[in-house]
Every structure is written in structure tokens, then in C-alpha cells.
Amino acid sequence: MRERFRPDNFEGMTDVISLSTKTNGSIPGRFRVASAWLLAVVAVFIAVLLYFAALLVTAQTTENAPLSYVVATLVALVCAIGLARLSVRLRGGHKTSRKWLTEGVCLTVSLLLAAGLSWTWFGAPATYTPLPDSPAVQYWDLPTGSRIGYTRTAGTVTHAEPVLLVHGGPGAPSTTNDEFAGRLAAAGFAVYTYQQVGAGQSSRLDPKDYTIDRHIADLEAIRQKLAAPKVVLIGSSWGGQLTAHYMAAHPDNVAKAVVASPGAMSSDSFSDGSLTPTGNSDQSGQFAKHTRFAATFFLAQVGGLRAARTLMPADTADGLYQQFVHSLNMSAGCPDTAEADRSADSTAGYSLWVNVATLASASKAADPRPALRHNSTPVLVLRAQCDYLRWEVTREYRDTFPQSTMLTIDGAGHTALADKPAETGAAVAAFLTGESLPAKPYIAAEAPW
Template sequence: MESVLADDGVRLWASRSGTADPLVLCHGGPGLWDMFEDMTALPAPLSDAIRWDQRGCGRSQRCDGPWTTERFVADLEAVRRHFGLGRMTLLGHSWGAQLALSYALAHPGRVRALIYVSGTGIGPDADWHPAYKANFLARLGEAPALLARWRAAPNGSRERALIQWSVEFEDRRRAPEHAERMADPWFGVNTACNAALNAERARDWGTPELYPACRRLETPVLIVDGARDIRPRSAVDSLERALPHVRRVTLEGAGHLPWTEDPEGFRRAVASILRRVRRLR
């Protein structure tokens, strides 16, 4: 385990595994922590990775923010510099996919490749959030007692998170087990961070400037979707159309965490872009 010092003095938890060129992983949330242990337990290239907790979250130093994408991009730059990486391959999941894309747009020369997992595209929230909310409530509504427990649980509590995360998996039988593993260890949801960054996304994401910025991005991008994600995958079409060097892989039997429900399919997809990038060196 290592401590990365951000340029404003906040310390970020980080961990490196493996010996080859590492994937730098950006976890979801916002306001959560690195939950990639299952992913990095898979064979290379996924086992060669740098994991880190975003500021004020998980094992990183508690602080008062600021909770902005610009600040989190600067923190990711501090991670890159701490580990002495010239260019890095970024893998971001969910909110972390948006963060990784934002970093690549800000620092294209420092990103060898971008792996964009279970993101929500570059359009406005209206492209996906109403359908996501409806799908979420419909799936929870299959078990009315569970829906009632979720509504009664305090925001940010472990109980509410476990119920919410269980909806993310297509395999309903194993969903509670997967959610329990996500919550172990439990560090608590940073609700202030979550609220601020979600509000920023709703306000600023989907603006016209994003589309030409993505069209100018020369970085190779792999988009990985779980076909059974309750966030409509059509939301990502806007990003796919804008990127000049993109490949998209959809894993049919997987939900929002595709490496959990189709680990071999996920590993093959990631290995394919890394082989491509190495040929281009």
C-alpha cells in the first residue's frame, strides 16, 4: 500500500500489483472506493494494476473536497506521477469511466489507451437517467419487501447500499453475494462527494463542446458494456460515434460489473486492446 500526495496536500490511498505495465483503475461512485479486487485477482493483464481511492473516500484522507471533476483529474495526475508512469492505460468503471475520459481529454499525450466500462456516454442525463431509475425500481419491485427496506434505509447506509448494489447483477440468485463482497470492507459512502459530482454531471455533461473534444481524441478506446446493465446502453452510442479510434464489446450475460459476471469475456476484451496498443508502439 502506498500514499500518494496530491498537489494540495491531500493523501490518497493507492496499491500496485504485478510487474508489467499496469492498468490504472478508476473506481465508480462518486463517493465510493476501489472495489476492483475481484478484477485484479484475474489473470494478466488484469492482475497488473494500480488501484487508488479517490479523495475523501475509502482509505484516502478525509477532506472537504473540492468535489469537482477538475480536482479529481488532478488527483489522477498525481497518481501517474507518483508511480513514475510516462503514459498509462486507464480503465474506468461507471463514474470512473467518466473520470478516465475526462483525464484523457485533458491530457491526451499521457494516455496510451482508455478502457471505458459501464459508463453513460457524453449526452445529458436525460439520455439515460429516467430509464435507469425506472429499471431500478422495476427490478426492486420484483421483491416488494426489499423495495420497502431500501426506501426505509438511511441514505449512505450499508443496508441501503447492499440493496442498491444487488440490483446491478443479472444473476439474481448470486446478486446478494456479489453485493456483500462489494461492501467488504465497508468504508462508508461520502454522500457530499456523491451529491456534488452528480450535480456537476447533470449541469455540465452533455454540453456541445464535449462532442468535438472526443472527435479530436487520438487515443485508442475500448468500450465494454454488460448487455443487462439497467442503465440503457444506448446512452453510450453518442460517445462511440464521436471517438475516431474505438472498439466496443458487449458481454451478453453481464450487468453493471461485467468482470464479475463474465470474467473471461472481460479479460479477453481488455487483453485485445493491450495487444493492439503494444503493436502500435
């Protein structure tokens, strides 16, 4: 017989249904709670990311650091609170205390993290080493608006053309070429070691004014200051590149030129890079170690120079640049050669903003090679064995100038004039005076080592 319905049976069934509902509802409930807490954590990271986006965009557009930090903080505040409230709703909470607690935690953690990271990147000081004051330093006030610091090395001057040492970087004035300059002075030349605008003891400009054309104009103004119909240019690294561009713009104003470990003539010369494999490995490794410099350098390189200089003091940026360059192996072209220790002040006076801005300008400059192929100025090209730049970069100078001569320097790195001042000084002096060179010119297409 069918069992008659009884109230006590109904109560049992109700308990079973209730238990089943709670059990089945626990899965979506737990998922919702977990998602809510995950959103709260994600809110912190999104708020920090938007903080930096707002900080950089505002700094780039306004060049006002206080305003940039205010805008970035407001953006982070709105983001953190908004996502925190969404997290509370997702958990199904309606208690005011829960809402305020979640919002407070998200906001506090977001702002503390953003403030800590921005201080670590932009605010923390970095030791900057300026060039020491010296009574030997004199100044040219040029019609271009640049105030240029320089030193003059000379004995008995028997040659009319002044010699200008054009340093590398950009923004890396030489502090180690005194012996080399002295050897040229002993040969009868007046040697001027000048500090390009934006570096060393020379004047600083707004970064937008650091262009390759400005450096060319300064160099021409220096020639006119010296009242010299022609000058001798000796360019190292970037200085070799600047020398080439100057000669393309002023083909009749250079008596002779020397380029030592020169940088690539044109931005499209080597699309696959100008560094040797070991040079590239060394540079990449140092970028990984100097993450703060790397972040600043790449921010400036990709168009954020105004933001970078707005948020980071110049001395801090220059200090980071000095630390990075000091860590590089200038003899990385020889994998088995340990570089000699350099003094801490070997990068004194280095400046980052002029480096980034000038290189950006140079990358857009007209190719000088067509003009230089018809330039009859005698040019000495020095190739260092352990240079971290590829052989093809140096060879291009020899192959471009019709009146070029190449000599190789055994055991020297990228800073060949400082590494081997006796050898390079003798070779350059012989070239400038028309005497026999101390070695046979290198004419082969393949690398000499």
C-alpha cells in the same frame, strides 16, 4: 275576548325563549369548541414542521449542529404555545389551569415528536463498514492536497504504461476486482487500484471541494507521481465518466482506455434518464424501502448538503449509503435474471458526501463530447447484457470516440469486471497488448440483446 296579560304567562314565555336560545346557540358553540381542539392538534404538526424548517435552515447557514437544535427548539416552542393559546381563546376559556394544560400538552407533544423524528433521521447510528486495513495498501500524498490509498498488482512488468483502475460511485471503491487486476498483471502490466479522494482509505475533504475537476486533478497528479508519460485508464460506471472527462482535459496523456458499463458522459445526454425500465423500478423500490437514506440523499441533492452533513455524522451517512447500494440489483437490466448474492463487505469504504457533491459538480461540468470526437486514443467499450443502464448510454461512448471498439459481455451486470473477470480480463488484455480480440466487435446501432 282577548286574554288579559298575566305574570305567570310571562314566565312561561321566558322559559321558552331561554330554551330556544340555548338550543340555537349550541351549534356555533360546538363548532367553536371542535375548531379549537382541531387547532390544538394542528399546532403540534405545524410546530414540528417549523422545527425541521428552522433546524435545516440554521444548519445549512451556520454548519453548527448544537445551535441548529437550539434555534429549532425555540421556534417550535413559540409556535406551539402561541397556537395553544389561540385554541384556548377560541373555546372561550379564561381559566389559567385550562390555558396552562393546553399549552403544556401541545408543547410537550410537539417537542417529543420533533426530537423523536430528528433522532430517527439524523441521530440513530447506521452500521458503517470501512475498508479493512491491509499491508498491501500504500499511499500517495498528492500536490492537490489529497492523500490517496492504492494497491499495486504486478508480476513481471513488460509494458511501460501503468494501468489505473478508476472505480465508480462516485465514492464507491472496488473490493471485487482482484481477479481482473491479476489477469492484467499476468499480461505484463503494473495495475494500480486507487481509491478516489473522499472514499475508502483516502482522505476526506469538505464536501464543497468534491468536484469533478478535483478528481481530474488527482488523476493527473497520480500520473505524474508514476513518472509515466502516458497511462492506461480502465473506468467502471462513474469511473468511465471520469475517464472521459480526464481524456477531454488531458488528451495526450492516455495510451489506451477501457470503459465498462460507463455512466452518461454529460448531464444533458439523456434528459429522460439513463436507467433501464427495470433498473429504474429497482432503484425506486429500494428508495421506498430505505426511506432514511432517501430523505438524506434528496436533501443533499436539492442543495441541503451542508445541513445534512452538519446534522448527520459521516459514518452514519456512509452506512446508510452502503445499505442502499447493497440492496440494489446490479443485474436489473435482465428482468428474469436473479443477481448473485454479494458479501456484506462488497460496499466497504463507500462514502455518501463525495457521491452527492461530485455528481452535483459533474452535472454542471462542460460537455466533454466535442473534444472527445477528435481524440484518437484507442478506446474499448464493454457493454454488459444485464447492465441497469440503458444501451444508449454505452453506445454513446462508442459513437463519440473515433478509435473505439465495442465488445458485449453475456450474462454480466453493471459490475461487469467483477461478474465476468475471466472474459473481461482476456478481452482487455488482448486490447491493451494489440492481440486479436476474443470476439467480434459490435457495430450495430440497435441493442445487442
